[in-house]
Amino acid sequence: MRVKRFLIVVSILLFGILLVQINQTSQLKKQYQTLKTEYSNVQSSHETIHKIVSQPTVQKTNLKASKARVKQFIDLVQNNKASDYQNKLRDFATLSVINQLTNTLAPSVQNSTLAHYDVPVVAISKQWEDKARFLVIAKSDVQSVAWQVTYDVANQRVTNISRLPLKGAFDNEK
Template identity: 45%
Template sequence: MRNSRLMVFTSLVLAGSLLTQFNQIPNLDKQLVQAKADLKQTKLSHKKSETIVSSPQSQQDHVSDSTKIVTLFVKIFSNQPTSSYPDTLKGMATEKVINELTQTFAPSVTFSDKAHYEVPIVAIRNAWGSDLEYLVIAKSDAQSVAYTITYDTDEKLVTEMSRLSLKGAFDNEK
């Protein structure tokens, strides 16, 4: 009798641990899927880094193309009325950036006699990674304006932008 009780107790303990293990299978499956996704992302990131390091000419061409797009972006929004921004800047910047430009970043001159802006300086602040950071200066006869711009090379869009204050940077600034 004592041996049968011991066998029943041992069977119940084993059945309980087996049931617990079966309940862990969905969690382990989720962890496996997450680990595979993390591994894939890490491999992709590593491949990008290898490409940048192994082919600096390719990265230089990539940065050069992005610089041309950012320069064109600044020329377009500096020389267009804010009412045309949603149409002219679509596909060049995120909706957030276009809305900020429409509301706050428009040059402080009236649109009827708006001066023509040139973009004499486009400097790279950070050229590594998928987000390139630029310092851009737009200059007209009346004023000069500086911007910091973040360009996402994966999405090929300007994702962030802020206007900087220039004090005495150019002789013709009023």
Template identity: 45%
Template sequence: MKNSRLIIFASLVLAGILIVQFNQIPNLDKQLEQARADLKQAKANQVKSQTIVSSPKSQQNQVSNSTKNVTLFVDKFSNQPTSTYPDALKGLASQKVINELTQTFAPSVTFSDKAYYDVPLVGLKNAWGSNLEYLVIAKSDTQSVAYTITYDTDEKQVTDMSRLTLKGAFDNEK
């Protein structure tokens, strides 16, 4: 009698363990899929890194084209009225950046019909990866304005920017 109770108790414990294990299968499947996705992303990043390292000429061309696009972007938004930004900057910048320019940057900078902004300096801060970072100076006869700009080489557009304050050599003291 005592042995049969012990066998029944052991059977119930084993059945409980099996039920718990079967309930964990969906979680394990999710973890497996996440691990596969992470592995796929890591392999893609490795291939991209190997491509950059193995073909610096390709990266140099990409940086050169990106610099031209950033220069064009700054030239366009500096020398046009804010009302034309949605059309003029489409394809050069993300919608977020266009909205920020329209609402934030443009009113803080004196853009007039008579002022023309040159872009004498486009400095590359970070040349590796898919997000290139630039320091850009736009200069007119009356003022100079500096921006930090993030350019996404995958999307081929400006994805982030902020205005900097200038002190010293770039101030126009007249």
């Protein structure tokens, strides 16, 4: 009889332990799913952080190439006649920029011999996403001209251009 009672008590204890284990298993499954989701979120955010951290060198390379293209563009604008813009600027700018330069920003009087302009300054004034805004100064023996150029880095095209007022643009101006 004692053995029978002892076996019943042990059976009840083992059954209780089994129920506790089954209950904990379901809770552990829930915790496992939660941690798995958190881990995947952390992993994806880590990849994003890694991409953001690695981009400055890519952006720096893109901006160097963009700076060179903008310099070539302004050199072509300043050292060619407005009638040649359609052919010479096709690879550098959008059609609207070429039309704007041809119609409104080109000098109203073109000499048969143009003064040669150098482009000593090309500076980045603002950058956002795939666009960069440059400040460009073209200088000849007689005058200096300042340009504000918006450049689309992804498409490698000038998307907007404007002439800026430059104090002392003429050497004899005080």
